[in-house]
Amino acid sequence: MAGLVVLAAVVVTAAAAPLLAPYDPNAQLDIVALKDQAPSLAHPFGTDPLSRDVLSRVLVGGRVSLAAAVLAVAIATTVGAAYGAISGYAGGKVDSIMMRVVDACLAVPRVLLLIAVLALWGRVALGPLILVLGLTGWFGVSRIVRAEVMALKTRDWVAAARALGAGPGRTLFRHIIPNVISPVIVSATLAVANIITLEAGLSFLGLGVQPPQASWGSIMQDGAGEVRALWWLSVFPGLAILVTVMAVNAVGDGLRAVVVAKDS
Numbered sequence: 001m002a003g004l005v006v007l008a009a010v011v012v013t014a015a016a017a018p019l020l021a022p023y024d025p026n027a028q029l030d031i032v033a034l035k036d037q038a039p040s041l042a043h044p045f046g047t048d049p050l051s052r053d054v055l056s057r058v059l060v061g062g063r064v065s066l067a068a069a070v071l072a073v074a075i076a077t078t079v080g081a082a083y084g085a086i087s088g089y090a091g092g093k094v095d096s097i098m099m100r101v102v103d104a105c106l107a108v109p110r111v112l113l114l115i116a117v118l119a120l121w122g123r124v125a126l127g128p129l130i131l132v133l134g135l136t137g138w139f140g141v142s143r144i145v146r147a148e149v150m151a152l153k154t155r156d157w158v159a160a161a162r163a164l165g166a167g168p169g170r171t172l173f174r175h176i177i178p179n180v181i182s183p184v185i186v187s188a189t190l191a192v193a194n195i196i197t198l199e200a201g202l203s204f205l206g207l208g209v210q211p212p213q214a215s216w217g218s219i220m221q222d223g224a225g226e227v228r229a230l231w232w233l234s235v236f237p238g239l240a241i242l243v244t245v246m247a248v249n250a251v252g253d254g255l256r257a258v259v260v261a262k263d264s
Contacts, residue, residue: 003250010244014062021056026212028052039232046232048222058237061214066244068130068215069195075134077188080141081177087142088149089172099146105139111198118207129208133195141187148180182259190252193245200241216241 013020023029034051037043045054087098113136118124124132152158153176161175196216202208203217204224211218216237223233 001254003247003254006243006247007251010062010240010247011066013059014066017059017063021053021059023053023056025056025060025214026052036230045236046230048219048230048233050222054219054232054236057214057219058216058240061216061219061237062240062244064126064209064213064215065196065199065217065241068126068133068199068209069192071130072133072137072195072199073188073191075131076137076191077141077184079135080138081145081180081184083138084142084145085149085172085177085180088146089153089168089176091150095146099143102139102142110136111201114198114202115205115207118202123210124207126209126213129199129202133199137191137195141184141191144183144187145180148183149176152176152179186252186255186259189248189255193248193252196241196245196248200237 029047029051031051034043034047035049037047037051039046043053043055045058048054048057083098083102087095090098114132117132117136118129121128121132149172158171158175161171166175199208199215200217200220203215204221206221209215209218219237220234223230227234
């Protein structure tokens, strides 16, 4: 519940970022007098080398980081659930071939795959970045759904649905899939935290969110050349990532405990 409260506060703050931000996050306030300013009353999180207010950029950057994570997880969950359900329900050679494809994809480290794809792509917009993050993150979900479907398809109520004339598609998506939602939701919740850190890392390397658009990772990248002198450019977005990821993981662990207790 504590994680849920913190996460709700982060989401509300991100949603209201345009109202809460004291300055335009991309506005260069005074490139000579206000650049690289340490935290002060006028700029609580300081300013960056382009004299932009870091507090405003952290608030607005939270919208980008959270939206990218949620949308990427939605894509990954949808693709993975459909793939795993079809594989588990079909069984036999179809299941074997589909799972070998997943094994081959899992053999390639996701971070290296993303770096290679984005480096070859060049400057990537936010939409394609979300798509790439989503389409490289569905493999684990597919295995979870496959295992659940294989366990459920032999139940009596599935046989009853078939006896009443339900075809394979209706049996799978109308009767079996709704009963595997709980572990999928838990997996998706935990995946949000993973995507937040992954997007931040890619943006820090210059492969994710592109300037002048702000995300927590790109804000840290703005001060990467002088971390000791411009410590606030790393500390404040880093704390935002830390708090958000811990809150999401706490919620995910709580949901997992609920699912386990329900199943037992």
